[in-house]
Amino acid sequence: MDIKVNKRQGQLLSETIAQWQQQHLIDDQQAQQLRQSYHVITFDWKLLAVYSFWIAIACFILSVILLVADDYLIALISRIINTPASVLTLLSTILAGLLFFFGVRRRQRHPEKTVSNEAMFFFGVLITAVASGFLSHTTLALHWRESVFILIPTIAYTVIGLQLRSVLVWLFALFGIGLWVLTETSYLAQDHFLFWGMNIPLRFIFVGILIVGLSAIFKPHSRFYFAKEATLFVGLIYFFNALWMLTIFGNYDSLRAWSHVKQIELWGWSVAMLLITIGAIFYGIKNNNALIRAFGIIFLLLCLYSRYFEYFWDTLHKALFFAILALSFWGIGSRAEKIWQLGSKN
Structure with a gap:
């Protein structure tokens, strides 16, 4: 072989x-x-194929967002087609179902084309989002709030992604959950910008923790194990990005309140992020989890750079700041090397 x-x-x-x-x-x-x-x-043609499909998908996502967000464009399309929004919703829903159906048929016929098969499901995801956009313009849904039109396709992506064992559709479900939480909690917070005393970054700390916890449920012999790594990846994105934003903005409800706060007053969030990222690095090394280790390293460096620009840009010489960082990481590396040598001898 x-x-x-x-x-x-x-x-x-x-x-x-x-x-x-x-x-x-x-x-x-x-x-x-x-x-x-x-x-x-x-030459890694598979990697090129993956990147090409992801770039194409990203462009499609942007086009759909612009289409759905533009009420005037939706109304214009409806007038051109001269079809009621309810009929367009039904037709686009049927079309989305057919696209998923033909995607499954294609995967059965060509199971070796994993990248393009996953990309085919994207068109079903795209039309599902368009159907939700048309639904928002029907008389039935005139008084529904915006979060409902995010929740509907998110539920569809969740069910379809798990049933079809599609990582791509499952990723859209996870990102849809985040978008729904943002929209729904912002609506409930109204003009206070705080939901249960939490601003947007703090809310996404808990969203990230829940999604990371969800990834732990998918065991190796489970039918849904295919979604484990993607779930962990999205959960870590939510968690670490929210934590980094908290070190900058804190848990304040408006930019006006935040503008009167000195950055030194947010040192608690910075310390928490340093401890969590270092813990993620050691956890990733100990358990051979490259994803958690990479997130820990990236956001540790991001935290250090952010603190430098906040606290030391005008007072500490750049060369001295990075020299201190170099010495500290040299010490960590030397200690790790000694531990590794002792383990090798044993």
């Missing part, structure tokens, strides 16, 4: 086989067989 790997994976396999050979875990014949079992590709 000839396995295709990229250059980095090929280098890792080659070094591993060479080490096994030096340690006499395998003989020369076995090492040669292992080297012939994989093939290093010079």
Whole structure:
């Protein structure tokens, strides 16, 4: 069996086989067989396909947002088509169902085309959002609040994503949950900007925690295990972005109130973020979780850069600030190296 790997994976396999050979875990014949079992590709076409589809999807998302958000454009399309919004809602719903149906048929016929199959489901997601936009202009829904038209497609994405085992549709469900929470809580908060004493970033701290907790439910032998990594990724995005914004804005209900606050008064949020990001890094290293480790590293650096621009931009020389950071991380690296060496000896 000839396995295709990229250059980095090929280098890792080659070094591993060479080490096994030096340690006499395998003989020369076995090492040669292992080297012939994989093939290093010079260009990662799969990665290019993934990026291309994601860029295309991002462009489609932008076009849908602009379409749904523009009431004038929706009304203009309705006048051009000369069809009631209720009929357009029904037709677009049927079209969305057909797109999901043909997407499943295509996946059954060509299961090897995983990237393009997932991208095909996006068109069903797109038309579902359009159907919700048309629904908002029907007489039945004239007095419904905006969050309802976000909740309806979000529920649809949740059910369809889990039933079809589609990571792409499930991602839209998770982002829809965040958008619904933002819209609904903002409506309930009205002009106070605080919902149960929490501003928007603090609310999303709990949204992120709940979604990260949801990812822990998906066990390896579960039918929904396919959604575990995507769920964890979205939950971490919500959580760490909200935490970073809290270190800048705090839990204030308006920009006017925040403008009278000195940044030094928000030091508690900064300390919390430093401890959480460092904890995420150590958790990721200990449990070999690259995703949590990466989030910890990225947001630790982001927190340090933010604090530098807030506290030390005008007072501390740039070279001195980064020298202090370099020495601190050198110390951490040296300590980690000693621990690693002790583990290797054992």
